[in-house]
Amino acid sequence: MMADLIDRAHALAEESFIASSGPGGQNVNKVATAVQLRVNAYALRLAPAVFNRLKILAGSRMTQAGDIVLTARNYRTQEANRTDARNRLAELLNEALKQPKTRAKTRVNRIGKVKRLKGKKARGDLKTKRGKVEW
Numbered sequence: 001m002m003a004d005l006i007d008r009a010h011a012l013a014e015e016s017f018i019a020s021s022g023p024g025g026q027n028v029n030k031v032a033t034a035v036q037l038r039v040n041a042y043a044l045r046l047a048p049a050v051f052n053r054l055k056i057l058a059g060s061r062m063t064q065a066g067d068i069v070l071t072a073r074n075y076r077t078q079e080a081n082r083t084d085a086r087n088r089l090a091e092l093l094n095e096a097l098k099q100p101k102t103r104a105k106t107r108v109n110r111i112g113k114v115k116r117l118k119g120k121k122a123r124g125d126l127k128t129k130r131g132k133v134e135w
Contacts, residue, residue: 002097005044006090013089014038015082020073034073037085042066046096054096068092 020034041054041062058068070092072085108116 002094005046005097006093009039009044009089009093010086012039012043013086015085017078018071020081031078033076033078033081034071035078035081035085037070037072037082037089039068039089040066041068049099050096053098054092057092057095 014037016036016038017032018034018036019032041051041058046054054068055062061070062068068089070085070088072081072088074084075081
């Protein structure tokens with residue numbers, strides 16, 4: 001399921017190479033080494049819960065049209081940046097597929113309740129003793 005989704009995402013991804021800043025010397029000025037990866041989240045046909053998690057995780061990287069845009073420019077070569085962008089997309093999808101654990105409600109037993117109320121009473125008594133003294 002997960003590998004299938006990632007393969008589908010890579011197949012649907014559009015890559016464009018743009019001029020990059022950062023390391024590379026004169027090469028930066030001559031070669032477009034940065035990669036901009038664009039995938040339409042609607043085309044992935046995700047379950048609504050997974051899509052909502054992906055939307056939250058992507059944040060400002062998701063456009064109004066549902067495109068996820070990742071820009072990779074950490075490396076000097078196109079191939080390294082392409083691999084980086086694809087790995088980041090895979091990580092994003094993996095995180096979206098993980099279902100968060102539901103919180104189990106806890107209950108305090110009778111002894112715990114009595115202990116809590118006794119503590120509250122003691123604290124209240126202490127505060128009343130700090131009050132104004134009547135002569």
